[in-house]
Amino acid sequence: MAFKTDIEIAREAQKKPIQEIGQKLGIEPADLVPYGHDKAKVSADFIARQAGNKDGKLILVTAINPTPAGEGKTTTTVGLGDGLNAIGKKAAICIREASLGPCFGMKGGAAGGGYAQVVPMEEMNLHFTGDFHAITSAHNLLSAMIDNHIYWGNDLQIDSRRVVWRRVMDMNDRALRDIVTSLGGVANGFPSQAGFDITVASEVMAILCLATDLEDLQERLGNIIVAYTRDRKPVTCRDIKADGAMTVLLKDAMQPNLVQTLENNPAFVHGGPFANIAHGCNSVVATRTALKLADYVVTEAGFGADLGAEKFMDIKCRKAGIAPSAVVIVATIRAMKMNGGVLKQDLGAENIDAVNKGCANLGRHIENIKKFGVPAVVAINHFAGDTDAEVDAVRDYVKSLGSEAILCKHWADGSKGIEDLARRVVEIAESGEADFKTLYPDDMPLFKKIETIAQKIYRADEVLADKKIRDQLKQWEEAGYGHLPICMAKTQYSFTTDPNRRGAPDGHSVPIREVRLSAGAGFIVAICGEIMTMPGLPRVPSSESIRLNDQGLIEGLF
Incomplete structure (x- = not known):
């Protein structure tokens, strides 16, 4: 049986005008800023007017450590949002925007998969509404103004050896990790060592995702430490007088993006810090807005729970004053077998022993989530080759830890394949069992x-x-x-x-x-360790196979 590719499924989507999607959450057309017919930004004025609304329940989707076998965390986030709507709940999804770096590198896109996707998939994985370009521009404007200040007399007495503000671009390019700038003589400034990070590692990205409104955004931008003087005193973005212009560049980017799932349910896609080098969560503005408009909000945190979920709890929840009512940990039988020592080419064969051995990774994440006082349920993201015995092995293991694992077939069946998980999540969220706490107090050294x-x-x-x-x-x-x-x-x-x-x-x-x-x-x-804030491209990058076909359609993006 030949399966359709994600991009083929996305192109067959019966999308509704974005105004209809907004009205599902009570957003009138006048409060949307359309970008074409199928995506829009939600206006800041509308968001401000929702402040008095009661918050819905927040559901966090996280996962085991990623493997080449695939886990499907975003796919499960989208599927669960559709599943909650299918059982009659008013639910919205909150995920991050995709970086061009991994799209043209090796990871691929970030819009879900199969019949649990957010559309328009191609635009989301490329330039979307321009938010990342705005963040890149704002970040590099500050870089230009720092160098310009030094060039024109350096009134702040910045030590050019102690400029800590690096430049950014939204692409994987190892050649730019460490560079020398301002070569070529007096007219080009003072030569200095510098470097680039990827845009998703930018502090401006983190600020946009943690700021509550434009005023808070400018305050946070002003607080950025960009350099030190010779006597080690910090110099801030506010000292450079760049915070106002940066806020102007980010004015539209601060507004959350509204799109839809394949089943025409609302999805907020906003912000995109990586979880391995940044805090890995979508924007506070989008999450808070969704909580004011929906009864259930399903959001994800990047990569495994050791990174994304920990940062979601200890950074995002701490800063935003929000707390999850339940956590879903995504795992696959294939990933369990890889953690159990099976090679990727051998994953098709049933191997109960490897599943049992690999479950230790899942168990560690379940134990860790409990440390935050939030109940966890496991979503087994189903693959066609999974056997009943392998699924039962995971279920039995998870049960032994006092939790529950539910088989989910949303990739193949959409919301119908994940209704059991949706019902269980509702039970947990409504039970009031969660007693959220951070891992450490603010005043710890x-x-x-x-x-x-x-x-x-x-x-x-x-x-x-x-x-x-x-x-x-x-x-x-x-x-x-x-x-x-x-x-x-x-x-x-x-x-x-x-x-x-x-x-x-x-x-x-x-x-x-x-x-x-x-x-x-x-x-x-x-x-x-060896983690890089500017990734490099692999030996054979995805970009080598991305092109327009004879019909003008994109091939190879996902």
């Missing part, structure tokens, strides 16, 4: 926060950090930043900093290579 995450979530024995890093953290505490949460930049493939260590290892060490202060976003980034 910064290095102790890093140790707490490493020990309680990653199950490491120790954190390795040289004196320079520890002293830097102490200096930030003395400067008034000790209350900030930690954003760990770590490989998504393992609980350790070694991407090749699958399963549920313990007794390992977490080396911290660098720490960065994101004073505007309001967190400290700890860069672990």
Whole structure:
């Protein structure tokens, strides 16, 4: 039996005008800013008027550590939103926007799959409504104004060796990680070492996703520390006088994007920080807006629960004053077998022993979620080759941990294939069982926060950090930043900093290579192991097979 590809399914979608989708949530056409017929931004004025509405229930979808076998976290998020609507609940979905880097690199798009997709898929995976371009422009405007200030006399006495604001672009390009700028003589400024990160790692991206409105946005942008003087005093974006112009560039990007699922249910797609190098959640504005308009809001956090869910709880929920009523952990039989030592080419054969062995990774995530006081249910994202015995093995394992695993067939059957999970999620959310708490308090010392995450979530024995890093953290505490949460930049493939260590290892060490202060976003980034904030393209990038066909349609994007 030949399955249709995701892009073939998306092209057959019977989309409704975006105004009809908005009206499902009580958004009148006048409160939408259309981008064509099938996507729109929700106006800031409308969002402000919803402040008095009661909040709906928030459902977080997370996953095991990703494997080449695939897990389908976004697909399950979309499917669950459709499933909740199918059983009569007023539900909305909140996911992130796709970065061009992985679309043209190796990961592919971020709009779900099969019959659980958000459309228009092609636009979402390319330029969409231009939000990432606005973030890139705002970020690089600040870079240009820093260099310009130094060029024209340097009144702030910036030490050009201590400019900490890197440039960004939304593409994987390892050649730009470390560069030298301003070569070519006096007219081009002062030569200095610099570098690029990918846009989704930009502090401006994090700020846009954590800001509550335009006023808060400008305040946070102004707080960005861009450089230090020779006597180590911080210089901010506000000192450079760039915060106003940056806010202007981001004015439209701050408004959440409304699109629809294949089943014509509302989906907010807004913001896109990566979870392995940033905080990995869609925007606070989109999530809060959805909570004011729907009874249930299904959102996802990037990569495995050790990264995305931890940051969702400890950064997004802490900052936004929100809390999930239930957590769904996505797993696949194929991924269990890979965690159990089976090679990708051998995943088609039934292997109960490998499933049982691989379940340790899933179990670790279930245990970790419970530390936040939120009940978890497992969604087994079904693949055609899964056997009943393998599914039962996962169910039995999860039951032994006091949780429940539900088989979901939304990829093939849409909402009909996930109604059991939808009903169970409603039961959990309405039970009032959740008693949300963060992993660590605000007043814990910064290095102790890093140790707490490493020990309680990653199950490491120790954190390795040289004196320079520890002293830097102490200096930030003395400067008034000790209350900030930690954003760990770590490989998504393992609980350790070694991407090749699958399963549920313990007794390992977490080396911290660098720490960065994101004073505007309001967190400290700890860069672990070999993780890169500017990825490179693989040997055979996806871009080699992306093209327009004879009908003018895009091929190879997904």
